[in-house]
Amino acid sequence: MYKVFVNNTPIILSTKKSIEGYITIPIKKVNFPVIIRDVLAKESEGENAKYHFYHKNEDKLVAHLYAKLPVVVAGGGKVYNTKMEILFIKRNGKWDLPKGKIEKKEHIETAAKREVEEETGVTDLEITKFLYKTYHVFKRNGAFRLKVTYWFEMKTTFDGKLVPQKNEGITKVRWKDKKKAKKALTDSYANIKKLFSHDYLT
Structure with missing residues (x-):
């Protein structure tokens, strides 16, 4: 089963x-x-739309999904420092995790690390494992697109200055302990919450 988020x-x-x-x-x-x-x-009226798209073959299900909208592939990071704090960014008024589009012929892991560095100023990143793949719909130049984001868990010993990439609409970059992370997730996106355990969301 897959979930494609619209907001x-x-x-x-x-x-x-x-x-x-x-x-x-x-x-x-x-x-x-x-x-x-x-x-x-429906969302603007406070209602929940409940749609289910079906195909008996899982591979064809995904293939048809990718054929329905232009696809943008991105990489992102759930980054821990030595204090086990998690790196958050604030963009468009919501707490988020750093991510961005891969460049032509760029490896997805390279893209994920590069985007974290560019959006936050954090360096010395090491990928520890692949976490999850999320799907969400966004609108650009008047057309809907499907963003497929590959998320990686990362760690770093970086303890320098955090620098938000303002030309990407990022206004804040913060390390957050568990208590602050739980609070940030109440003002985040559903596909970001999928990257956190039940313990963080309750």
């Missing part, structure tokens, strides 16, 4: 023929822009 509303993709309470549409028949507009309209 904080998940659209479910699976190989199940139906999910109780959800409107199921074969993914080949999905008009993504129409669905996205409906999700956004």
Whole structure:
């Protein structure tokens, strides 16, 4: 099962023929822009749109998803320092984790580390493991796009000055301990919360 987030509303993709309470549409028949507009309209009215896209073959399910919207591939990091604090950025008024689009012919791990460095000023990054792949829809130049972000856990011994990349709309960069991280996640995005354990979200 996959979740594609439109703002904080998940659209479910699976190989199940139906999910109780959800409107199921074969993914080949999905008009993504129409669905996205409906999700956004319902969200603005305080309602939850519940859509489920179906295909019996998982590989084809993902292939059809990628064919529905232009795809932007990105890499990002959940970064820990020596105090086990986590690196957060504030962008568009929300707490987020550093991430960004890969460049042509760039390896995804290289891109993830580069984006963390550029957005926060943090260096000496070491990837410790792959965490998760998230999907969310965004709008650029009047068209909807699908961002697929590969997230990596990283560690660093860096203890220098944090520098927000202001030309990317980042206003703050902060190390946050568990208590502050839990508070930040109450003002974050659903796909970012997926990178944290239940203990952080309760």
